[in-house]
Each structure stands twice: as C-alpha cells, then as structure tokens.
Amino acid sequence: MAYGHRTPHQARQRATIVLLAARGRPNARIAAQTRLHADTVSTWRGRFAAGGLPALTDRKRSGRPVSFTALQVAEVKALACQLPAGTGAPLSRWSCPELAREVVARSIADSISPSTVRRRLKQDALKPWRYRSWISVHDPAFRPKAARVLDPYARSFDGVPLG
Numbered sequence: 001m002a003y004g005h006r007t008p009h010q011a012r013q014r015a016t017i018v019l020l021a022a023r024g025r026p027n028a029r030i031a032a033q034t035r036l037h038a039d040t041v042s043t044w045r046g047r048f049a050a051g052g053l054p055a056l057t058d059r060k061r062s063g064r065p066v067s068f069t070a071l072q073v074a075e076v077k078a079l080a081c082q083l084p085a086g087t088g089a090p091l092s093r094w095s096c097p098e099l100a101r102e103v104v105a106r107s108i109a110d111s112i113s114p115s116t117v118r119r120r121l122k123q124d125a126l127k128p129w130r131y132r133s134w135i136s137v138h139d140p141a142f143r144p145k146a147a148r149v150l151d152p153y154a155r156s157f158d159g160v161p162l163g
Helices: 009-022 027-034 038-051 070-080 096-105 114-122 142-154
Strands: none
Touching (some): 009 027, 009 038, 027 038, 070 096, 070 114, 070 142, 096 114
C-alpha cells in the first residue's frame, strides 16, 4: 500500500506511518519524515496497533439524517416533468423557486429550498427551466405505485440502510 501507484493518497500516508513505526522510529521523527502532525502519526499508529490493517480505513460517519424520502424526491421530479399550465400555475416554464413553492403547496414536503430542488433534478439531468413542454404521464395513482417500488429502499437490512 505504501508504494502502490494506484493506492489512494490517504491510504498511502497511513501505510507509510505503519512501515516507519515498524522500524522502531518515534512519532516525532515519523511526523517530520512524512510532513504530518505528530498527533496524526500517533492516531494512525495506535489504530493499527489496536486493529491491524482494517483499522487504517476511515470509520463510518453519522452525517445528517435524510430529509426527504425517495418517494418525495420522485414526486418532485414528476412535478418538474409536468407543464406548469397543467398544474394551474400561470407559467410557461418551471423555475426552481416556483417548483419549490408548488411542492410545498401540494404538501409533498413541509419545506424545500430552490437549491435542493435544483440538486435533486440535477441527479437525473432534468432542466425544466430550459424547455416549454414535457412528455409526461398524468397518473392519479402515482403516489401508491411509486411507494410500492421506493419504500423497500428506505428500510434497512441487518442495520445497513438500503440505497
């Protein structure tokens, strides 16, 4: 890992710390050689001593909880694919602020920012503000059908969320 050309930089640094520590060098000397802080050297040296090679990988971080379900995201994307006139909005094209207002008005989500709408649409390369018309299916049973497909992904299997 320390000498591999395709090894990621962080993994290479951690492997180098372990190799230099195996040669009996003190943390201060390893830190000077690798141009890392002595606390960083101490951390990775200790983690390797406690858990071996698997301990050199990054630990799972909690992160922010999911704000929108897969069903809500699908409904926002479906709304973006409809003509604004079909929803009663006096617009020729959707904009992200208008879509955000419509999502809240339809109670798809309690609140959503225009930047979040843009980010969700960007995942599927949807740009409703560039086009005046869309091919879309107007299905009154969209929510139950989408829920049947998307709800299993919101669950977890052995504590690991499905995605």
